[in-house]
Amino acid sequence: MVAADNIQTTSTETKFDLLSYLKVRQQLCETALDKAVPMNYPDKIYEAMRYSLLAGGKRLRPILCIATCEMIGGTIEISMPTACALEMIHTMSLIHDDLPAMDNDDYRRGKLTNHKVYGEDIAILAGDGLLAYAFEHVVTETKNVPPDRILQVIFRLGRATGAAGLVGGQVVDLECEGKTDTSLETLNFIHNHKTAALLEASVVCGGILAGASPENIQSLSRYSQNIGLAFQIIDDILDITSTQEKLGKSVGKDLKAQKVTYPSLWGIEDSRQKANQLIEEACAELKPYGEKAQPLIALAHFITSRDR
Amino acid sequence: MVAADNIQTTSTETKFDLLSYLKVRQQLCETALDKAVPMNYPDKIYEAMRYSLLAGGKRLRPILCIATCEMIGGTIEISMPTACALEMIHTMSLIHDDLPAMDNDDYRRGKLTNHKVYGEDIAILAGDGLLAYAFEHVVTETKNVPPDRILQVIFRLGRATGAAGLVGGQVVDLECEGKTDTSLETLNFIHNHKTAALLEASVVCGGILAGASPENIQSLSRYSQNIGLAFQIIDDILDITSTQEKLGKSVGKDLKAQKVTYPSLWGIEDSRQKANQLIEEACAELKPYGEKAQPLIALAHFITSRDR
Numbered sequence: 001m002v003a004a005d006n007i008q009t010t011s012t013e014t015k016f017d018l019l020s021y022l023k024v025r026q027q028l029c030e031t032a033l034d035k036a037v038p039m040n041y042p043d044k045i046y047e048a049m050r051y052s053l054l055a056g057g058k059r060l061r062p063i064l065c066i067a068t069c070e071m072i073g074g075t076i077e078i079s080m081p082t083a084c085a086l087e088m089i090h091t092m093s094l095i096h097d098d099l100p101a102m103d104n105d106d107y108r109r110g111k112l113t114n115h116k117v118y119g120e121d122i123a124i125l126a127g128d129g130l131l132a133y134a135f136e137h138v139v140t141e142t143k144n145v146p147p148d149r150i151l152q153v154i155f156r157l158g159r160a161t162g163a164a165g166l167v168g169g170q171v172v173d174l175e176c177e178g179k180t181d182t183s184l185e186t187l188n189f190i191h192n193h194k195t196a197a198l199l200e201a202s203v204v205c206g207g208i209l210a211g212a213s214p215e216n217i218q219s220l221s222r223y224s225q226n227i228g229l230a231f232q233i234i235d236d237i238l239d240i241t242s243t244q245e246k247l248g249k250s251v252g253k254d255l256k257a258q259k260v261t262y263p264s265l266w267g268i269e270d271s272r273q274k275a276n277q278l279i280e281e282a283c284a285e286l287k288p289y290g291e292k293a294q295p296l297i298a299l300a301h302f303i304t305s306r307d308r
Numbered sequence: 309m310v311a312a313d314n315i316q317t318t319s320t321e322t323k324f325d326l327l328s329y330l331k332v333r334q335q336l337c338e339t340a341l342d343k344a345v346p347m348n349y350p351d352k353i354y355e356a357m358r359y360s361l362l363a364g365g366k367r368l369r370p371i372l373c374i375a376t377c378e379m380i381g382g383t384i385e386i387s388m389p390t391a392c393a394l395e396m397i398h399t400m401s402l403i404h405d406d407l408p409a410m411d412n413d414d415y416r417r418g419k420l421t422n423h424k425v426y427g428e429d430i431a432i433l434a435g436d437g438l439l440a441y442a443f444e445h446v447v448t449e450t451k452n453v454p455p456d457r458i459l460q461v462i463f464r465l466g467r468a469t470g471a472a473g474l475v476g477g478q479v480v481d482l483e484c485e486g487k488t489d490t491s492l493e494t495l496n497f498i499h500n501h502k503t504a505a506l507l508e509a510s511v512v513c514g515g516i517l518a519g520a521s522p523e524n525i526q527s528l529s530r531y532s533q534n535i536g537l538a539f540q541i542i543d544d545i546l547d548i549t550s551t552q553e554k555l556g557k558s559v560g561k562d563l564k565a566q567k568v569t570y571p572s573l574w575g576i577e578d579s580r581q582k583a584n585q586l587i588e589e590a591c592a593e594l595k596p597y598g599e600k601a602q603p604l605i606a607l608a609h610f611i612t613s614r615d616r
């Protein structure tokens with residue numbers, strides 16, 4: 001069953017040129033992000049926000065948002081402000097997570113972390129600025145979408161970011177540092193909140209902007225929760241198997257911090273298999289959308305096959 | 309002219325019982341804030357958010373929002389979610405400003421600062437959580453208000469918080485620490501952003517929710533910019549003349565940090581006079597609202613007469 005699905009999906013993947021698809025949308029995102037946060041007085045804070053926001057990255061969240069919006073019948077244009085907001089929120093969480101009081105990381109996306117360049121005070125404020133601006137940006141820049149849909153997007157972004165989302169996940173993650181008896185349930189809580197919540201918001205907000213039905217939203221939620229967990233499993237594996245050069249951030253952190261991870265519970269091979277299974281289940285949710293689901297299906301497979 | 313205005317306003321003040329007015333609305337705000345952020349898993353982050361959010365304080369921003377909404381013809385009910393959001397944002401800024409990397413304060417509102425109780429990591433996350441939740445809360449809890457007005461509120465809250473608002477003000481404030489040649493222009497920038505922007509959002513959002521006209525919004529903006537600057541001048545004076553016991557936070561900080569302040573530029577007496585003048589100008593903006601403006605007029609005078 002899983003094998004057959006695999007073959008079917010591989011053949012779908014061949015027809016769809018994900019790399020070109022990603023390249024076009026990544027470029028559009030880079031341009032939109034650059035335009036979204038122009039320089040202004042006081043220079044230092046705009047520089048700091050732009051330093052981390054424009055540091056490259058896969059732009060996975062914006063592209064998931066755009067791809068879902070297009071699948072449901074919307075356009076790149078109506079989803080781009082929300083796509084940018086998602087990247088602003090993601091960047092805020094990276095800047096704050098990297099702080100000495102948190103994970104104390106010196107490198108991110110191959111560059112010095114924000115506080116290493118601008119100082120801790122500015123890094124904290126750059127995160128705050130990006131978070132506040134995300135909401136403002138969605139309101140000022142989203143055109144030709146009914147206001148009640150925009151309000152739903154604001155709600156989803158807020159929920160995915162706060163204590164019921166990535167902040168809550170990060171808190172439990174910090175609590176589990178150095179603990180060797182973290183349960184699978186707790187591990188799932190961490191990643192469902194720290195990683196999957198914002199990925200889910202990315203997909204679901206793209207759907208909402210295009211007018212997705214409640215049933216659409218439900219299947220999009222299941223798709224994104226599955227890819228969110230798979231994404232984290234692969235992240236854990238890469239922390240063991242990849243190099244700092246490839247990943248652009250410190251590796252081996254989980255082992256050093258004696259953190260329980262999926263590979264430490266299941267081993268690398270079983271973890272990879274579980275990630276693949278989650279991706280298959282995710283893609284099954286998109287069957288009703290037929291050909292239109294190709295980008296989201298290819299993105300799901302991209303998550304498990306990535307090496308950085 | 310100023311003297312005549314003073315007498316007139318004093319007589320208005322006598323008729324209006326501000327203390328009872330404040331007491332009723334403060335109690336409503338306390339109840340609403342307590343209900344807005346209930347305990348949940350993970351306990352620690354909700355405890356940390358509630359610790360600072362429910363630590364008392366004047367609730368000036370929520371009450372300005374509610375009072376303006378009522379003046380324009382709205383109700384306490386439609387403005388309460390935004391009022392709570394304003395206090396969440398204000399609390400976020402206090403938690404982050406108090407961090408060792410910023411102002412490094414141990415006391416706030418007479419209690420240990422958030423990071424002294426919960427640690428720096430949780431304090432950073434509690435601020436992030438409150439900020440994200442502010443936006444979510446406005447969307448989920450505001451009833452019987454057209455969605456486009458709620459979107460305007462989200463925009464104003466985001467703008468007042470980010471680099472174009474209090475984050476920007478805090479950045480310039482940090483840059484000026486230890487500088488003895490800060491210009492009046494820079495000092496005004498700091499306080500127009502660090503203090504006045506969120507006070508302005510409080511007033512203007514109250515107006516927007518009640519359906520204020522563009523002309524209303526303009527006079528409300530001028531009223532709130534004036535009281536914002538007056539508020540900061542009085543804050544500077546209290547830092548010199550008050551005690552930690554009365555103020556609930558460290559005093560003499562500005563002198564110690566060799567910071568340029570309004571009293572250091574103008575002296576205490578002239579600063580107080582300038583604050584009074586700003587308040588008179590603020591109240592003049594509210595003349596068209598007649599009796600209905602009594603709470604906002606009394607609140608403006610409360611700002612200059614407060615001793616904490």
